[in-house]
Amino acid sequence: GNSVTQMEGPVTLSEEAFLTINCTYTATGYPSLFWYVQYPGEGLQLLLKATKADDKGSNKGFEATYRKETTSFHLEKGSVQVSDSAVYFCALKDFGNEKLTFGTGTRLTIIP
Amino acid sequence: KAGVTQTPRYLIKTRGQQVTLSCSPISGHRSVSWYQQTPGQGLQFLFEYFSETQRNKGNFPGRFSGRQFSNSRSEMNVSTLELGDSALYLCASSFQAENTEAFFGQGTRLTVV
Numbered sequence: 001g002n003s004v005t006q007m008e009g010p011v012t013l014s015e016e017a018f019l020t021i022n023c024t025y026t027a028t029g030y031p032s033l034f035w036y037v038q039y040p041g042e043g044l045q046l047l048l049k050a051t052k053a054d055d056k057g058s059n060k061g062f063e064a065t066y067r068k069e070t071t072s073f074h075l076e077k078g079s080v081q082v083s084d085s086a087v088y089f090c091a092l093k094d095f096g097n098e099k100l101t102f103g104t105g106t107r108l109t110i111i112p
Numbered sequence: 113k114a115g116v117t118q119t120p121r122y123l124i125k126t127r128g129q130q131v132t133l134s135c136s137p138i139s140g141h142r143s144v145s146w147y148q149q150t151p152g153q154g155l156q157f158l159f160e161y162f163s164e165t166q167r168n169k170g171n172f173p174g175r176f177s178g179r180q181f182s183n184s185r186s187e188m189n190v191s192t193l194e195l196g197d198s199a200l201y202l203c204a205s206s207f208q209a210e211n212t213e214a215f216f217g218q219g220t221r222l223t224v225v
Binding site for chain 1: 202215
C-alpha cells in the first residue's frame with residue numbers, strides 16, 4: 001500500500017533561517033504529491049502540489065520538487081518567518097483516487 | 113467562492129451516544145472525503161463519497177458511517193461513541209478531475225466523555 005514518511009519534529013528555527021522538511025513516499029502507482037499546512041485550531045490548507053516527475057510546486061516562498069528517482073518531495077524555504085509556525089503534512093494521492101495518504105506531520109516553530 | 117463548511121465546530125458527547133457531523137463542499141465539487149485526526153494516529157482516511165455513492169472506505173469499524181445527498185452535502189455518523197473517538201474530524205471536497213487537489217474544512221472537534 002501507499003505510505004508517506006516525514007521528517008520527525010518538532011523543528012525549531014530562528015527567523016530568516018533556511019528550512020528543509022524531508023518527505024519520502026512509497027506508492028504502487030504514479031501519485032500526485034502535496035504539502036498541506038495546519039495552523040492551530042484550523043483545518044488543512046494546501047500549500048503546494050506537484051503531479052509528475054520533476055515538477056516543482058511553489059507557494060509563499062515554499063518549494064518542493066517531485067523526485068521520482070528518490071521517491072521524495074522535500075519542502076524548502078529560503079528564509080522563514082514567525083508566521084510560518086505551523087504543522088506541515090506531506091501527502092500523496094493515487095491517480096484516479098481521491099484518498100489522501102498523509103505523513104505524520106512536522107511541527108515547525110520559528111523564533112524571532 | 114465559499115470554502116468547505118463543517119458544522120458544528122465543537123461537540124461534547126457521552127460514551128454510548130451517537131453523533132452526526134455535517135459537511136458542505138465547495139460549490140461544484142462532487143467528491144467529499146472524511147478524515148479523522150488524532151495525536152496518536154495522525155490523519156486517517158474514513159471514506160469518500162461521489163455522486164451519493166461511497167467509492168472508498170478506510171479501515172474503521174462499522175460504527176462509522178456516512179452518506180452524501182444529491183446536492184453533494186455529506187454527513188458522517190458515529191454510533192455507540194467510545195472515548196477513543198475523540199478527535200478532529202475533517203471533511204475535504206474536490207472537483208474529482210485529474211490532478212486536482214482537495215480543499216479542507218476547519219473540522220469538527222468531537223470530545224467523548
